[in-house]
Amino acid sequence: MTKLNPLMVAPPLVFAAFALMFYFGLGKDDSHPSARQGGPAPALFLSPVGPEPTFGDAELREPGVKLVNVWASWCTPCRAEHPILVMLAEEGLPIYGINRDTDVDKALDFLEELGNPYTALGMDQGARTAIEWGATGVPETFIIDSEGIVVLRFAGPITQRVLESTVRPAIEAAK
Secondary structure (H helix, E strand, C coil): CCCCCHHHHHHHHHHHHHHHHHHHHCCCCCCCCCCCCCCCCCCCCCCCCCCCCCCCCCHCCCCEEEEEEEEEEHHHHHHHHHHHHHHHHHHCCCCEEEECCHHHHHHHHHHHHHCCCCCCEECCCCCCHHHHHCCCCCCCCEEEECCEEEEEEEEECCHHHHHHHHHHHHHHHHC
């Protein structure tokens, strides 16, 4: 009778354990609701983006639903979602942009190339606004109601599917 060598059995067992953790982890929902969702829109600390109109806290508390989009010119997913933002702006939804670039010209070049869906925008060069809003990356989108309450925080690009399943229902809920 031969004895099992632990050095021969351990690697397959370790691999199997990691494979099971990976398999069951894929089905797990790791999304966490934003601490800002359901509360007032946080303070803004923005500088102008060239000649573009800027915005502040007062605009986010005006009547009507509005969308706040955190973006950057170097962000490929921001570029991918941009046509949807343009479409929403054409539908009449006020969209406010928080730009995370460090170069105003790059932000303006992005908007010149792809169109400007923003009612107003500001530059968040020191990331103070992103920190206050809990934005962990770009793009991120917030739906704000008439009282300035954050109805939805969505991290990631708005695709057509996300628009229909998540963003439009949040816009309706904010009305």
